[in-house]
Amino acid sequence: MLQNIAIGQYVPGHSFLHRADPRSKLLFIILFATLVFLANNTVTYAVLVAFTLYAGLLSRLSLGYILKSLKPVWILIVFTIILHIFLTKGGAVYFQWGWFTVEERGIQQAIFISLRLGLLVVISSLLTLTTSPIDLTEGLERLLGPFGRIGVPVHEIALMMSIAIRFIPTLMEETDKIIKAQTARGANFTSGSLVKRAQSLIPIAIPLFVSAFRRAEDLALAMEARGYRGGVGRTRLHKLAFSWRDAGIAAAGVLLAITIGWWRA
Amino acid sequence: MNEENLLALQEVSYTYDDELGSRVPVLKDVDLTIQKGSFVSVLGHNGSGKSTMAKLMNALLLPEGGKVLVAGMDTSQGELVWEIRRHVGMVFQNPDNQIVGATVEDDVAFGLENMGVDPAQMRQRIDEALASVGMEPYLLAQPHRLSGGQKQRVAIAGIMAMRPSVIILDEATAMLDPQGRQEVLQLVRRLNRDEGITIINITHFPEEAVYSDKVVVMNAGEVLMEGPPGDVFNQVERLKAVGLDVPFAVRLRHMLAAKGIDLPFVLHQEELVEHVCRLLLTR
Ligand SMILES: Nc1ncnc2c1ncn2[C@@H]1O[C@H](COP(=O)(O)OP(=O)(O)O)[C@@H](O)[C@H]1O
Ligand SMILES: [Mg+2]
Numbered sequence: 001m002l003q004n005i006a007i008g009q010y011v012p013g014h015s016f017l018h019r020a021d022p023r024s025k026l027l028f029i030i031l032f033a034t035l036v037f038l039a040n041n042t043v044t045y046a047v048l049v050a051f052t053l054y055a056g057l058l059s060r061l062s063l064g065y066i067l068k069s070l071k072p073v074w075i076l077i078v079f080t081i082i083l084h085i086f087l088t089k090g091g092a093v094y095f096q097w098g099w100f101t102v103e104e105r106g107i108q109q110a111i112f113i114s115l116r117l118g119l120l121v122v123i124s125s126l127l128t129l130t131t132s133p134i135d136l137t138e139g140l141e142r143l144l145g146p147f148g149r150i151g152v153p154v155h156e157i158a159l160m161m162s163i164a165i166r167f168i169p170t171l172m173e174e175t176d177k178i179i180k181a182q183t184a185r186g187a188n189f190t191s192g193s194l195v196k197r198a199q200s201l202i203p204i205a206i207p208l209f210v211s212a213f214r215r216a217e218d219l220a221l222a223m224e225a226r227g228y229r230g231g232v233g234r235t236r237l238h239k240l241a242f243s244w245r246d247a248g249i250a251a252a253g254v255l256l257a258i259t260i261g262w263w264r265a
Numbered sequence: 266m267n268e269e270n271l272l273a274l275q276e277v278s279y280t281y282d283d284e285l286g287s288r289v290p291v292l293k294d295v296d297l298t299i300q301k302g303s304f305v306s307v308l309g310h311n312g313s314g315k316s317t318m319a320k321l322m323n324a325l326l327l328p329e330g331g332k333v334l335v336a337g338m339d340t341s342q343g344e345l346v347w348e349i350r351r352h353v354g355m356v357f358q359n360p361d362n363q364i365v366g367a368t369v370e371d372d373v374a375f376g377l378e379n380m381g382v383d384p385a386q387m388r389q390r391i392d393e394a395l396a397s398v399g400m401e402p403y404l405l406a407q408p409h410r411l412s413g414g415q416k417q418r419v420a421i422a423g424i425m426a427m428r429p430s431v432i433i434l435d436e437a438t439a440m441l442d443p444q445g446r447q448e449v450l451q452l453v454r455r456l457n458r459d460e461g462i463t464i465i466n467i468t469h470f471p472e473e474a475v476y477s478d479k480v481v482v483m484n485a486g487e488v489l490m491e492g493p494p495g496d497v498f499n500q501v502e503r504l505k506a507v508g509l510d511v512p513f514a515v516r517l518r519h520m521l522a523a524k525g526i527d528l529p530f531v532l533h534q535e536e537l538v539e540h541v542c543r544l545l546l547t548r
Pocket of ligand 2: 436
């Protein structure tokens with residue numbers, strides 16, 4: 001039942017985006033997010049939408065995959081649209097019914113703000129769709145590296161993330177087993193009031209926690225036995241290396257920044 | 266110390282504090298030597314101190330009394346700990362809880378990364394290690410998709426990549442199905458024979474001990490018996506007294522002897538079958 005859940009949403013492939021360095025993808029997303037918040041007129045939004053569509057093409061993923069990423073936020077987007085149409089006033093009045101009006105600014109903001117949300121979600125899922133969780137962790141660790149000098153436990157955070165990636169499927173399987181075991185004992189997880197259902201999660205959560213702690217203890221011992229002694233003096237199997245693709249991404253970032261800066265109102 | 270002794274415990278004692286704060290002696294003046302290149306089985310029921318002894322052998326624990334020597338290095342000398350842990354690899358009972366990497370190659374790399382091996386060299390050592398356990402096709406597989414036996418083989422590959430002298434298996438077959446158990450046992454027997462790796466197999470299954478060079482029986486924190494499997498398993502009653510079983514062939518011969526049918530002592534089932542058939546034919 002839970003077995004089929006993929007870790008993250010990574011879809012393996014060999015496209016331009018798949019093969020770019022995770023560090024440049026991460027840095028680009030930070031830049032892109034800033035630019036999305038700087039965009040404030042039709043031209044700048046059009047440029048960002050066009051760019052995002054092009055990036056989508058570069059990932060060689062089907063449109064379906066990319067649009068699926070919008071699923072968790074579509075309610076938020078619809079809500080934003082309604083809120084702006086009803087509440088933001090200004091400009092020409094398109095529609096009037098008693099005190100209720102739909103005005104130009106309202107329509108404009110509805111479109112801009114929902115685009116803003118949509119663009120951010122799509123571009124960050126392009127990252128997670130084309131980057132394996134391991135590479136992502138690796139990229140984060142390297143990017144955050146300099147913060148290690150001011151006391152941020154960068155290596156530990158990255159190790160924690162990769163251990164989480166390793167153990168999510170194991171714990172999923174275990175949850176599945178516990179649910180089955182408790183169901184066999186007559187537990188009911190699918191009906192009853194919300195409170196009842198929440199209560200019925202307790203017999204799942206407790207054994208899961210107990211076993212997770214046991215696993216953590218075992219793992220710590222196994223890591224120590226294999227000579228683990230923290231991040232100092234450690235080498236890494238995966239060596240990240242920039243390529244011409246990353247130069248391309250950097251150029252695209254600079255170009256995009258200039259365009260938005262030039263055309264924003 | 267004798268050069269041939271890769272591992273030596275000299276009057277080693279160890280004590281845990283239990284929940285109530287009272288001190289429970291777990292190992293009492295244990296003396297043991299493990300020869301280089303030998304296959305040693307350790308038997309003993311739960312709580313007899315087997316895991317504690319294993320942890321003392323690669324400096325996960327330090328002895329309270331006595332000395333533990335690994336290839337002549339004293340485990341209580343702090344600066345030698347990493348070298349000792351490279352020499353002595355450990356495979357634990359639960360296959361899931363000892364795999365660190367999100368893929369097989371990442372897991373095998375873990376020990377090498379800890380040692381600070383150059384990434385270019387790492388590739389080659391990972392490939393060699395996976396080949397030595399027959400798991401090359403699974404280089405990029407996610408651990409949770411592997412069977413229990415395969416997971417234990419990956420764990421062994423992770424150790425082999427570090428070029429160890431000894432592999433200690435602490436009930437590494439206890440959670441496996443019979444096929445997985447066979448896989449792991451055949452693998453360590455082969456590593457022992459072909460690559461000269463010293464193996465210490467801690468186990469509950471007397472059958473697994475039949476092929477070893479030496480059997481060590483632990484009881485209540487002491488070495489009760491020590492010797493070739495033939496000598497140890499011949500003392501059926503003494504083993505029974507501490508709650509330990511013997512291999513099937515030995516047990517059957519013992520039961521037949523009680524009924525007045527005398528057969529020569531054998532360890533392997535096939536040999537016993539042979540003797541029984543011969544007896545039936547000559548009667
Ligand atoms: N971390 C610990 N703290 C306290 N007591 C322990 C601890 N680990 C083991 N013991 C006790 O030490 C004894 C020997 O344990 P162990 O070496 O694990 O035996 P075995 O592996 O033969 O089953 C047991 O009685 C156990 O309860
Ligand atoms: Mg044990």
